[in-house]
Amino acid sequence: SQQGEEDPQALSIQEGENATMNCSYKTSINNLQWYRQNSGRGLVHLILIRSNEREKHSGRLRVTLDTSKKSSSLLITASRAADTASYFCATGDGATNKLIFGTGTLLAVQP
Amino acid sequence: DVKVTQSSRYLVKRTGEKVFLECVQDMDHENMFWYRQDPGLGLRLIYFSYDVKMKEKGDIPEGYSVSREKKERFSLILESASTNQTSMYLCASRLNTDTQYFGPGTRLTVL
Numbered sequence: 001s002q003q004g005e006e007d008p009q010a011l012s013i014q015e016g017e018n019a020t021m022n023c024s025y026k027t028s029i030n031n032l033q034w035y036r037q038n039s040g041r042g043l044v045h046l047i048l049i050r051s052n053e054r055e056k057h058s059g060r061l062r063v064t065l066d067t068s069k070k071s072s073s074l075l076i077t078a079s080r081a082a083d084t085a086s087y088f089c090a091t092g093d094g095a096t097n098k099l100i101f102g103t104g105t106l107l108a109v110q111p
Numbered sequence: 112d113v114k115v116t117q118s119s120r121y122l123v124k125r126t127g128e129k130v131f132l133e134c135v136q137d138m139d140h141e142n143m144f145w146y147r148q149d150p151g152l153g154l155r156l157i158y159f160s161y162d163v164k165m166k167e168k169g170d171i172p173e174g175y176s177v178s179r180e181k182k183e184r185f186s187l188i189l190e191s192a193s194t195n196q197t198s199m200y201l202c203a204s205r206l207n208t209d210t211q212y213f214g215p216g217t218r219l220t221v222l
Contacts (some may be wrong), residue, residue: 033209035213040199042203042214043211043213092209098156103153104153
């Protein structure tokens with residue numbers, strides 16, 4: 001079952017602009033994670049935010065979490081062509097070993 | 112760095128063949144996972160294992176089985192491949208944190 005739904009499905013921006021992707025989920029979570037996938041490759045973990053956190057930063061990445069709205073956003077600042085990839089949110093309930101992934105946002109950064 | 116490897120990047124098989132997909136991780140992780148990824152559906156969990164010889168069904172186990180004889184190796188088996196099993200297969204592992212580490216993926220085509 002799909003827990004996370006990303007919005008938009010696709011996003012095209014110019015190099016240097018900021019990119020914002022949103023994720024909504026349905027049930028209670030322990031943590032929410034964002035992963036990146038370059039074309040035809042495996043996923044790479046970017047950042048994890050726990051349910052008792054509201055905001056987290058890592059380099060050019062900023063993640064927010066609003067548990068009352070069951071939503072999260074990923075902001076990539078000063079984007080680069082190398083940021084072109086698909087971005088997935090994934091939720092963990094903390095009780096099982098499983099993550100539930102969304103369908104992803106395809107980001108294209110034009111040089 | 113954690114390294115997760117998968118036996119093949121690309122694989123072409125015929126309907127009815129038995130197919131083995133191998134995954135190996137080098138970080139002594141207890142938990143390993145098999146996902147399939149299809150356009151518009153995101154990642155869906157097939158099976159996972161939390162210890163040697165232990166396995167649990169994920170969301171879409173039908174038509175698949177798994178084997179975990181050694182801690183570092185988790186195999187996905189398609190007993191009789193069908194065309195609807197054409198997909199990208201991703202293996203992942205984790206220790207006791209929530210982050211999963213992914214292999215590069217195997218793109219399987221069943222003719």
